[in-house]
Amino acid sequence: MHHPPPSGTLPYYEDVSPSTGALPPRAWWAVSDARRVNLGGAWRFRLSGSAAAEDDAFARPGYDASGWDVLPVPSHWPLHGHGSPAYTNVRYPFPVDPPRVPTENPTGDHLRMFDLPDDWPGGAALLRFDGVDSCARVWLNGAELGTFKGSRLPVEFEVGELLSPRGNVLAVRVHQWSSGSYLEDQDMWWLPGIFRDVTLIERPEGAVTDFFVHCGYDHTTGTGTLRVDCEPQGTVTVPELGLDIPTGEPVIVPVEPWSAELPRLYDAELATEGERIPLRIGFRTVAVEDGVLKVNGRRILFRGVNRHEFDPDHGRVADMETMRRDLLLMKRHNINAVRTSHYPPHPAFLELCDEIGLWVVDECDLETHGFEVVGWRGNPVDDERWTPALLDRAARMVERDKNHPSVVMWSLGNECGTGRGLSAMAAWIRRRDAARPIHYEGDRSCADVDVYSRMYADHAETELIGRRSEPPLADAESDRRRRDMPFVLCEYAHAMGNGPGGLSEYQRIFETYERCQGGFVWEWIDHGLRRTAEDGTPYYAYGGDFGEELHDGNFVCDGLVFPDRTASPGLVEYKKVIEPVRLVGDSGRGIVTVTNCFDFADLSGLTFRWSYEEGGTAGDGGQLVVPPLGPGESAEVELPRLPRTTTAVEAWWTVRAVLAEDTAWAPAGHEVAWTQFASVLEWGGRAVAHRGRRHAPRLAEGGLIVLGPGTFDAATGVLRYLDGSPVQGPELDVWRAPVDNDRGTPRHPDGQLERLWRESGLHRMRHRAERVSLGDETLTVVTRVAPAASDIALRAVYSWAATGGRLRLDVLVAPEGDWPLPLPRLGVRLGLCPTLDTATWYGGGPGEAYPDTRAASRIGRYTSGVDALQTPYVRPQENGARADVRWAELRRADGSGVRVEGAPAFWLTVRPWSTRALDAARHTHELRREDTLWVHLDHALHGVGSHACGPEVLPAFRLRAAPASFSFTFSTLGAADGQADPAEVAEPLPAPEPTTAHGGSDDQNASDREIS
Structure with missing residues (x-):
């Protein structure tokens, strides 16, 4: 075991002790009647390359720092032109030689001059730092106050005797690297x-x-217990409860409890002889009972996210507006819980969680993941010399945050392996606050915790755990203890790039098994740093963009919101999956079943609305009367009876649950949950059909074939013109620009689909026309699509026919050879005129969807500009597909364009750049509009999963190479054409010629004219 040298033989920044000169940690409160001076603002700043490059003369009064730079505080100096950011996930960016750090240790000297307010009364005062990364030494007016570490934790120094009315000099030396x-x-x-x-x-x-505010709630009696321990003694008043009691004395009184759904707070005041502090008290009790985590006597289900503090311009500098914006976004997307990964947040964030209502797992500022790379040798959490530093961090977290009702669990830290130091932390926390359970994921034995926590357990293992039938631990007593614990996925559904897939299947498990109490998606936000390209185009930088020796690329961009806090498709999907009201429609019976999935709230705060659409055209709508169901209750509600339809189009019911009144987090009318289900129609009329003569294909000059509105290359059979407008394709397409989850992880090489796909050549498929033949009313093209250096292939038979101005394509696809891998996609790709800049479609929307991320896609008629169809993932990748499309129209500004209809419904993707360009780009600004609009009409897509860190694509969403058939019909739209009447349907076109499984014709009809 590697041990650090004895304390005292190292400089303070390498010493393992946590701090010198600091006061004991205590609770945080935002305001009181005691004066405060915010010392943020413009500071003088000097950066040195090492810890010993400059002496401490700058800390003495009278030092001339006028030549120094000016730096805002709070800030990170690399984001203001002093050095560069660096990103690693696991590996330390310096030699693992604890507790020593490199001589190259960027050190920032900060100077702040300040005067006291004219009415400052003098006497005792504290200087408080809420966050300094990673080690600081502090002087005030030339006197050294002390040193401290623990970047995301507060520290305070007594400074009253050192203050002067004018000209105070605060000097802070900050080292980037320390023990x-x-x-x-x-x-x-x-x-x-x-x-x-x-x-x-x-x-x-x-x-x-x-x-320390102790608030409990007894759900059996409806009473709360309040006791406020205070030093010195004082009084607590709660006017709404009629309380005026001494501190230290408990009182029991009827109350309304606090929960994340109903965050009931009581205004109170704590008064001592010298200070009055306003309080907001929430009554709630957290306990593990019968193997279940309960609050106020009820099982809770975490619909959570992990949240780093991050801003694309300011790093971990968080302001109130940004914190509130995060929480409002969470609540509006049905998120009810936050794990503060992997450190305590800005203290005001927890106050907002109390007010707005979220469960919080408060995590200590502790992670030693980089020791895994060296076999956990020297891991500080298993070295008693580091235990005082660990206990210091635990105490500073607990003491600061102990008065927040939103905090329902303490977490010891993240990815630290195992060790005695963690046990010491857990023991201290239990002595100080026995009212909250303890969480830690990294020890499978669960020796120090109250809940069994895992990250990225796949669906199958999670279900086993839900049944309490997971593989046993070797130690029988530990196994029994763990099996009796509630289970939480502290990280799951890794939200990197396009994804995460499989959310619905996880949620089914959480709702089926009482033991599985939900989880926390990794994570809330992409940590892309805003930068500007040479041409002025903004983009977001990630690992490796700043010249780091070691980095982990765009793994730092794995959130449900983009760096600018725009919701990603993943967040929209998560909202739908975790919605707290389940709506199930049955149009055959004329009812919708409403189930309240809240843990505490009834449905009295919601209004239920229904609408009815035919072919994407809005019809009737109104309000449903739903009883105020309590948690877990269900009711069947009758749908209105509508007149019998007389159209031959599909019709859909949509039922929505919306807020009845404004709340603290969203306005009235905000949608909380919805369902959509097909209507059972009684056809009352005959559909109007498109009619026209069926065209025969003919050879034309220039090596072309003409079939109705289509002109084809006679050698390859590829469509070149549609009604005179140039077209590229359509041709069979199987490749997608790999999503982050296709990359997989080195730990599971069999799941690294991008590597395996490229090794198989799926990104460089070649097309060989084997036969082009003309029938009486059809053009048939047989093509073999295959990669070089391989004998696997896809045999594609394209059968073209035309009626009137409509051109129909029937495609038959059959694989040849041994296909051990799923296909990325299966469909056709075509290139059109780039002036087609608006898409209208009837199908799934409004946003993107993939086979395992389609819960939030609802059927309707949508219109979007082509640019808005792109999802700007920080690292460009496959994106933008719309599911279940029946027809789509691409139009120019004058209304002219192209219409495509599919049978069966298809996946539509429209891009102003090619898949090749999307594949090659590493940042969004590298994508440039091309002189072709690329349209993908896919019969099937491979799912996306979350295998960048989580599970692979579930078997049901893997795109197996297998025989397939699908059809598309193309027509052009004139400038004067309106949108097609949804009541009109095309007269069926001739079926494709019969073929064998390998794609060749069973019978070479004598009337066919082979061209090649």
């Missing part, structure tokens, strides 16, 4: 600096030193 860096190997950018508030706080005589 603390070994405890802060979280998956994020390495960004040093003073990145949270710096505050001077008056401490009048008799002011509050610390306080």
Whole structure:
């Protein structure tokens, strides 16, 4: 075992002790009647390349720093032109030699001059730092206050006797690397600096030193227990409850409980001789009972996310507006829980969680993941010399955040392996706060925790755990104890790029098995840093874009929102999957079943609306009367009786649950849940059919074939013109620009689909026309599509026919050879005029969907500009497919364009650049509009999964190479054409010629004229 040298033989930034000179940790409160001075703003700044490059003369009053740069505080200096950010996931970006750090240790000297307010009363005062990365040494007016580590945790110093009315000099030396860096190997950018508030706080005589609000709720009696421990003694008043009690004394009173769904808070005040502090008290009890995690006596289900603090311009500098924006976005997308990965957040964030209503797993600022690379040798959490630093971090988290009802679990940290230090942390936390369970994922024995937590357990294993039938531990007692615990996926559904897939299947497991109490999607936000290309185009940078020696690429971009906090398709999908009201329609019986899936709230706050559409055209609508069902209750509600339809188009019911009134997080009318289901129609009339003569194909000059509105290349059989407009294709297409999840992980090489696809040549398929033949009314083209250096292939038979101005393509596809891999896609690709810049379609929308991410796709008629059809993933990849499309029209500004109808319904993707360009791009600004609009009409797509870190695509969503048939009908639209009447359907065109499985004709009809 590698041990650090004894304390005292190393400089403070390498010493394993946590701090010197700091006061004991205590609770955080935002305001009181004691004075505060915010010391943020413009500071003088000097960057050195090492910790010893400069002496400490800058800390003395009178030092001339006028030649230094100016840096805003809070900030990270690499984001202001001083050095560069760096991203690693697991590996330390310095030699693993604990607790030593490199001589090359960027060190930022910060200077702030300030005066006290004219009415500052003097006396005791505290200087508080809420976050400094990673180690700091502090002086005030030339006197050294101390040193500290623990980047995402607060520290306070007593400074009252050092203050002057004018000309105070605050000096802070910050080192990027320290012994603390070994405890802060979280998956994020390495960004040093003073990145949270710096505050001077008056401490009048008799002011509050610390306080602890103990609030419990007894669900059997409806009463709450309140006791506020305070030093010094004081009083607590809760006007709404008629309470005016001494601190330290418990009281039992009828109350309304706090929960994430109903975040009931009571305004209160804590008063001592020297200070008055406004409180917001929430009554709730957290317990593990009968193997289930309960709040206020009820099982809860986490519909959660992991949340790093991040801003694309400011890094981990968080302001109130951004924090509130995050929480409103979460609530509006049905998210009810946050794991503060992997450190305590800005303290105000928890106050917002109390107010708006989210469950919080508060995680300590601790991760030693990089020791896994060296076999966990020297891991600090299993070295007693580091235990004081671990206990310091646990105490600073618990003491700061102990008064928040939203915090329902403490987490010891993340990805630290196992060790005695974790046990010491857990024991200390239990002594200090026995009212909250303890979480930690990294120890499968669950020796120190109250819940069994895992990350990225796949669906099958999660279901076994739900049944309490997972493989046993070797130690029988540990196995029994763990099997009796509730189960939480602290990370799952890795939201990197296009995805995550499989959310619906996870949610089914959570709702089926009482033990499975949900989880936290990894993660909330893409950590892309905003940059501008040479031509002025903005984009987001990721690992490797700053010249890092070691980096993990775009693995830092794995969130449900883009860096600018725009919702990704993954967040829209997650909202639908976790919606807290289940709606199931049955048009045959004329009812919709409504089930309340909330844990505490009834449905009185929701209004239920129905609408009826035929062929994408809005029909009737109205309101359903739904009883105020309690949690877990269901009811069948009758749908209105509508007049019998007289059209031959499909019709759909949509039922929506929306907020009845404004809430703290969304306005009235905000949609919480919805369902859509097909109507059972009684056809009352005969459909109008397109009629026209059937065309015969003919040879034309220039090596062309003409069939109705289509002109084909006689040698290849490829369509070249449609009604005179140039067309490229359509031709069979199987390749997609791989999504992040196609890359897989090195731990599971068999799941690295991108590598396997490229090794098989699927990105460079070649097309050989084997036969082009003309029948009386059809043109048949047989093509073999295959990669070089392989004997696998796809045999494609294209059968073309024309009626009137409509051109129909029937495609038969059959695989040849041994296909061990799924296909990325199966369909046809064609190139059209780039002036077609608007798409209208009837099918799934409004956003993108893939086979395992389609829960949020609903049938309707949609219109979008082509640019808006693209999803701007930070690393470009396959995106933008619309599911279940019946027909689509692509139009120019004058209304002219092309219409495509599919049988069966198809996947539509429209792009102003090719798949090849999308595949090659590494950032969004590298994509440039081409002189062709590329249209993908796919019969089937491979799912996306979440295998960048999580499970592979589930078997049901893998696209197996197998025989397939599908059809498309093309026609042009004139400038004066309106959208097609949905009541009109095409007269069936001739069926394709019969073929064998391998794609050749069974019988070479004598009337066919072979061209090649």
